[in-house]
Amino acid sequence: MSASQTPGSQTPGTFGVTTTAAEVVDGVDLHGRRAVVTGASSGIGVETARALASAGADVTLAVRDTAAGDRVVARLAAGLPAGSGELTVRRLDLADRSTVAAFAAGWQGPLHILVNNAGVMAPARATRTPDGHEQQFGVNHLGHFALTTGLHRALAAADGARIVSVSSTGHLFSPVVFDDLDYRFRPYDPWTSYGQSKTANILFAVAAAERWADDGITANALMPGNIADTNLARHMDMKQVEEFIASGELALPPQKTVEQGAATSVLLAASPAVAGVTGRYFEDCAEAGPVTGRAGAVGGVAPYALDRDNAARLWHVSEALIG
Template identity: 45%
Template sequence: MTTQQKPLGSGFGAATTADEVVAGLDLSGQTAIVTGGYSGLGRETARVLRAAGARVIVPARDVRRARDALAGIDVEIASMDLLDPASIDAFAASFIESASALHMLVNSAAIMAVPELTRDARGYEAQFATNHLGHFQLARRLLPALRNADGARVVSVSSIGHRYSPVVFDDPHFERRAYTPWLGYGQSKTANILFAVALDQREKAHGVRALSLHPGAIVETGLGKYLTQEQLTAAGVLDEQGKPVRDPSRQLKTVGQGAATQVWCATSPQLDGMGGVYCENVDIAPVMMERPDEMDMADAMRLKGVVPYAIDPECADELWRLSEQLLQF
């Protein structure tokens, strides 16, 4: 049975850091793959997992940049591009051929609020293709290694941005509806949550559990590169001098605080035997029963919880089928 979508009372909170989450844990003998692991929250996740003893592999579209960013952190770097299906298959095949078990797959890479409608080589909208489809393909290809771990977790880094849009199944690529950056981002982040629901349901019998999460709003990650300083100031993320605002109670976090929930989802014994839930502030999140029709960024950061459409098992199954169709599985 899927874990109930309600807080556990983990003992952690919005200001908890990733280092605090793994304090006392020994991850020796475990292997983790962290997408987006050479910048922002992914880099912090890779650093903390490695410091706790795990073998960490970071797939990167720009291997040289990844090496520079990860200098001094003992992780492995391999080539992979989430917008290139052949690249994903090659990376996954290489890992499977190594006969290694995979204990943690942390899907942390993302793009956000792309200002103009952008499509990949297949004609798929870029945010949906990068944030969801690339990770769906990667996880599916790595399933044999995840099953071999005899207890694995797939962590899908979503966002409170899921509240901007459900997955529009009859037009996911904006072929017949107007595109806006936040509709595209919101749809992709809802897909991240639904993917965890669907994967957990299908794979828990094989010892593979899946969880999704919102990390918080962290300026230093580079995820907001398409946003202007004026937009970030209006949202309360930057102050009038352009400096980051720190207020974990409103999801305004440091990189260490932002990475805490995904590290907790990947490693915490508190979640043993659990899955299919959306987390925030280092705990399972409540369900948000009401969502404003019009919601700006500042509103989104004040409110807590997951919108029901993002954890609906029927929508999760429909997304799974659509993803298989789009990827020709």
């Protein structure tokens, strides 16, 4: 996909920490493009869908609760300018493999933008998906892996599709522990399990970038920021979070608004400034630098999350796990 825009109006470095999604798509023309945003019934998913539609893309909100999705569409449609893209809703429960397969099988025609945005964050108690996987790994990674590989033909048909994986600075909490992905032998911990799933999101982008380059597909991952007022923390024990922050184990960057939090997703999905960029990890609308340890880090990317051998191994393991 080559989003059209006035030449030279967007270049690397144009945007930053306080940039909003609307600013990213200002002047970008996405008419004729089709996009899917998972988890688009709340938080930055809504704002991502809004920004892409405002630039002319036809956007499908892939959500567990279609009634909530319909309410979002009605609200967005009322505020979008004339000439915006069409908004539709389809059911997708990333924990339920049958709905993932049905979504992919029901997609017709090319898909230009896929934003893997939905997620679960740090449930206080261990839970599992219906097929037995630890909830965060099962939803955040395996569900999106099954969806994206199921949509591969549609992405390849788009002539320049972009895949965007919403990760987190939480990936610094843990690499992918291949010997115990589902916490069957080690004690469950909400933060290392979240970290593992977010590392998996980055490794998936690294592997997809390499495997699907000949199809013209780019894939990148990102940290949206510390976003106020989202539904992501709905499963968390907030007392536990406060204790974790007080211990120094969890460092948080300054808060962003939802509009600012969606900006890096929209940059990777639509901006000419990153055309052809693939297999990278972004934060604050720029490629993130490496970090060597977790202590005190509020940004950057761990080397294990960009390791090509880890990425290839995770791809093969994920194929086996989803059958």
